[in-house]
Amino acid sequence: MGSRALIGGVLAVLALVAIIAPGGASGGDDASQPYPTRQLEIMAPAAPGGGWDTTARAFQQASRDAGLDKGVEVFNVEGAGGTLGLSELVSKSSGDPYQLMMTGLVMLGAIETNGSDVPITRTTPIATLITEAEAIVVPADSKYRSMEDLAAALKADPGSVRVAGGSAGGADQLLLGEIARVLGVDPKRTRYVAHSGGGEANAAILSGSVDAGISGLGEFVDQVEAGKMRLLAVSSPVEAQVDGKVPPTIKDAGVDLELTNWRMLVAPPGLEDAERERITEYVTKVLESPAWQENVERYDWQPFVKTGRELDDFVASEQRRVQQVVADLGIGK
Amino acid sequence: MLVLAANLLDGFAAVLTPQNLLLAALGVTLGTLVGVLPGIGPALTIALLLPITFNFEDPVGAFILFAGIYAGGMYGGSTTSILLNTPGESASVATAIEGFEMARRGRGRAALATAAIGSFVAGTIGIVALTLVADPVASLAVKFRAEDYFALTLLAFASVTALTSSSLVRGFASLCVGLLIGFVGIDQLTGQSRLTFSVDQLGNGVDIVIVAVGLFAVGEALHMAAKLRSRPDELVPTEPGGSWLSKQDLRRSWKPWVRGAGIGFPFGALPAGGAEVPTFLSYATEKKLAPDREWGEGAIEGVAGPEAANNASFSGTLVPLLTLGIPTSATAAIMLAAFQIFNLQPGPELFETNSELVWTLIASLYVGNIMLLALNLPLIRVWVKVLEIPRALLYAGILVFGTLGVYSLSGSVVEVLVMYAIGVMGFFMRRFDFPIAPVILGVILGPLMETQARRALTASGDDFSVFFSRPLTVILLILAVAAFVIPHLPALKKRLAFGEDD
Numbered sequence: 135m136g137s138r139a140l141i142g143g144v145l146a147v148l149a150l151v152a153i154i155a156p157g158g159a160s161g162g163d164d165a166s167q168p169y170p171t172r173q174l175e176i177m178a179p180a181a182p183g184g185g186w187d188t189t190a191r192a193f194q195q196a197s198r199d200a201g202l203d204k205g206v207e208v209f210n211v212e213g214a215g216g217t218l219g220l221s222e223l224v225s226k227s228s229g230d231p232y233q234l235m236m237t238g239l240v241m242l243g244a245i246e247t248n249g250s251d252v253p254i255t256r257t258t259p260i261a262t263l264i265t266e267a268e269a270i271v272v273p274a275d276s277k278y279r280s281m282e283d284l285a286a287a288l289k290a291d292p293g294s295v296r297v298a299g300g301s302a303g304g305a306d307q308l309l310l311g312e313i314a315r316v317l318g319v320d321p322k323r324t325r326y327v328a329h330s331g332g333g334e335a336n337a338a339i340l341s342g343s344v345d346a347g348i349s350g351l352g353e354f355v356d357q358v359e360a361g362k363m364r365l366l367a368v369s370s371p372v373e374a375q376v377d378g379k380v381p382p383t384i385k386d387a388g389v390d391l392e393l394t395n396w397r398m399l400v401a402p403p404g405l406e407d408a409e410r411e412r413i414t415e416y417v418t419k420v421l422e423s424p425a426w427q428e429n430v431e432r433y434d435w436q437p438f439v440k441t442g443r444e445l446d447d448f449v450a451s452e453q454r455r456v457q458q459v460v461a462d463l464g465i466g467k
Numbered sequence: 468m469l470v471l472a473a474n475l476l477d478g479f480a481a482v483l484t485p486q487n488l489l490l491a492a493l494g495v496t497l498g499t500l501v502g503v504l505p506g507i508g509p510a511l512t513i514a515l516l517l518p519i520t521f522n523f524e525d526p527v528g529a530f531i532l533f534a535g536i537y538a539g540g541m542y543g544g545s546t547t548s549i550l551l552n553t554p555g556e557s558a559s560v561a562t563a564i565e566g567f568e569m570a571r572r573g574r575g576r577a578a579l580a581t582a583a584i585g586s587f588v589a590g591t592i593g594i595v596a597l598t599l600v601a602d603p604v605a606s607l608a609v610k611f612r613a614e615d616y617f618a619l620t621l622l623a624f625a626s627v628t629a630l631t632s633s634s635l636v637r638g639f640a641s642l643c644v645g646l647l648i649g650f651v652g653i654d655q656l657t658g659q660s661r662l663t664f665s666v667d668q669l670g671n672g673v674d675i676v677i678v679a680v681g682l683f684a685v686g687e688a689l690h691m692a693a694k695l696r697s698r699p700d701e702l703v704p705t706e707p708g709g710s711w712l713s714k715q716d717l718r719r720s721w722k723p724w725v726r727g728a729g730i731g732f733p734f735g736a737l738p739a740g741g742a743e744v745p746t747f748l749s750y751a752t753e754k755k756l757a758p759d760r761e762w763g764e765g766a767i768e769g770v771a772g773p774e775a776a777n778n779a780s781f782s783g784t785l786v787p788l789l790t791l792g793i794p795t796s797a798t799a800a801i802m803l804a805a806f807q808i809f810n811l812q813p814g815p816e817l818f819e820t821n822s823e824l825v826w827t828l829i830a831s832l833y834v835g836n837i838m839l840l841a842l843n844l845p846l847i848r849v850w851v852k853v854l855e856i857p858r859a860l861l862y863a864g865i866l867v868f869g870t871l872g873v874y875s876l877s878g879s880v881v882e883v884l885v886m887y888a889i890g891v892m893g894f895f896m897r898r899f900d901f902p903i904a905p906v907i908l909g910v911i912l913g914p915l916m917e918t919q920a921r922r923a924l925t926a927s928g929d930d931f932s933v934f935f936s937r938p939l940t941v942i943l944l945i946l947a948v949a950a951f952v953i954p955h956l957p958a959l960k961k962r963l964a965f966g967e968d969d
Binding site (some may be wrong): 182188191209210211212213214215217218222244248250293296301302325326329336337338340341342344356357360362465466 | 609659671795
């Protein structure tokens with residue numbers, strides 16, 4: 135370790151001071167200069183260390199390394215699957231192009247499950263950044279050898295398979311609901327045991343109290359490689375190898391369905407089209423920077439970039455889809 | 468055994484360089500600062516610093532920095548608990564009960580010292596336990612299912628009913644208030660809103676820190692304000708003397724330290740154990756073992772035990788993290804992210820493939836602990852000056868500090884209002900002599916017990932036999948029943964004896 139560590143330490147202090155005493159004068163924006171012309175704030179609507187927080191901080195670091203900003207601050211607004219952060223963005227920051235928020239599929243589920251009255255379409259979507267594939271695992275000694283086995287069991291009696299995953303209405307339960315629907319059984323009859331996070335769900339799977347688990351692929355890789363769990367399938371194609379081979383998708387196993395846990399940056403409502411374009415240009419530049427590519431690799435994400443009209447259509451279709459699954463599952467409200 | 472010692476020495480050799488020591492000192496200082504500042508915990512600090520460690524060439528420096536921040540953050544949290552009655556996080560709620568009473572009686576120095584030294588002792592015991600029994604403990608810990616957690620929570624519940632004071636009825640009334648507060652929020656299992664009255668901010672439930680600051684700090688401040696005119700504002704003299712802990716304090720502290728570590732470590736190792744339950748269990752244990760101490764008026768055992776339990780539970784959370792790759796707390800989740808950045812896979816193979824690094828991590832925890840003592844013991848002299856502020860001003864300051872803390876925790880005015888509402892309730896509870904601690908217990912244990920019971924029932928298809936079908940569950944349930952009944956046996960016997968007299 136060289137003197138870089140020390141410099142890092144000193145930077146640490148500075149970073150902390152920057153957080154404790156945030157600046158941020160508001161006011162007009164000079165459209166002749168490239169965005170951003172002043173400090174930008176990104177809200178991670180969840181706890182530090184979670185998916186949205188990690189993605190926001192990775193974006194912050196890449197933007198800084200690429201020298202594209204005048205300072206980016208990431209702050210957390212925790213709670214209720216991100217819907218608290220969403221309503222704060224919509225109510226407090228309307229028209230402010232320097233307030234962005236990290237969001238994704240999980241928030242769509244939370245909006246429907248919690249009965250939040252602010253739809254995601256109230257925001258101004260800027261760009262999707264990445265996706266993470268969902269994975270379906272069973273304990274190593276399970277009788278289900280393949281995704282086909284599990285699908286057959288679910289089809290015969292959805293209540294016979296106890297599935298552990300994250301919170302109610304999150305990406306994990308949405309996937310289970312969709313699988314049930316595609317298999318032609320009532321999603322309401324699936325037996326899903328919600329946990330507060332990947333760690334807890336992992337422990338439940340290892341303890342043998344459930345028959346299968348669904349979560350982000352990253353949560354399971356260690357356990358699979360250590361031989362404690364068997365990876366049956368992933369919810370969308372991935373490039374990375376797990377335990378020496380590329381995992382099969384659920385589609386390969388005859389469940390005609392694709393679902394990924396995507397994340398995107400959104401801006402508040404009330405922006406003009408030109409403002410949206412300027413922000414999109416900046417975000418796209420960060421996403422093209424080597425620093426961002428490195429982060430994508432570091433965290434085993436899949437790059438997934440959609441902007442503009444294409445993004446609007448994507449968000450609208452994902453919203454319809456989530457509304458349908460949540461209604462099928464009969465959760466929430 | 469010899470191999471272990473050799474490994475550990477290698478770890479120390481890697482850690483003990485001037486640069487690393489500087490990083491440890493920096494970490495501890497930063498950690499103490501953010502721990503004292505309301506609203507910023509060690510988890511957030513480490514998350515903020517994580518990107519900076521990308522620049523480190525090897526992970527040792529990062530681990531040392533993090534270990535220092537964590538140790539400092541924990542200790543900073545207990546400092547505000549003791550001096551200002553405003554616990555910054557759930558794990559130091561139990562410390563506030565006796566700690567602040569000690570500070571009020573001029574024993575702040577002893578309280579801070581027993582917290583610091585206790586953290587160090589328990590941290591050390593925890594680290595030793597981690598090195599020796601990580602594997603067996605981890606394989607036992609993952610055997611716990613939802614029904615076992617339910618039984619365990621019931622056992623904790625039964626053991627801490629000692630906190631429900633002399634009057635059972637008042638104690639249970641307080642407990643019910645706590646359970647009710649615990650219900651507020653979006654149900655984790657079904658996503659339904661409960662008792663949120665369409666207020667978005669209540670969706671996340673009422674954080675235990677908000678309840679604790681409301682009941683302890685606001686309630687106490689109102690209580691003081693109500694009595695300010697009728698009583699002269701006497702300043703509490705801090706006790707004289709050069710040493711931090713008197714011989715007598717040390718004698719009273721060391722057993723609670725060891726017991727607290729014994730309670731904290733296994734709970735930390737359980738994937739859903741946490742730090743709150745063991746701190747309260749430790750408090751209850753100490754109260755049971757030495758009932759004739761000045762409980763409620765600053766018994767040092769009530770600070771020593773919970774602080775030790777808190778610290779040992781962190782070493783405990785490293786067990787599932789390192790051996791299974793399962794993070795069980797926010798801080799552990801961020802540590803896991805740090806591991807992954809350096810291409811390390813915590814999990815069953817870590818001890819074999821990267822044993823050097825594991826030992827370095829363990830050694831850096833030691834160094835962090837020692838650095839904490841070295842930096843903070845001299846600082847106690849400065850901290851206790853806070854207590855020399857005249858009472859009216861001190862309580863006003865506590866209100867400001869508590870309000871600021873709750874606001875920065877959530878960034879929402881609603882939660883501040885909730886805190887004050889709970890504070891007003893706390894004032895009336897004090898006024899009419901209802902115990903405060905059971906409310907806190909209800910808020911912590913109620914949701915835990917409910918979630919685990921319902922998880923067990925979901926998995927079993929609503930079949931209650933799930934609670935009686937495995938030996939582990941049954942043993943825990945029997946222990947829980949015993950813990951409920953045994954304290955009441957003498958009274959029951961007496962009553963039966965009277966019956967014969969009639």
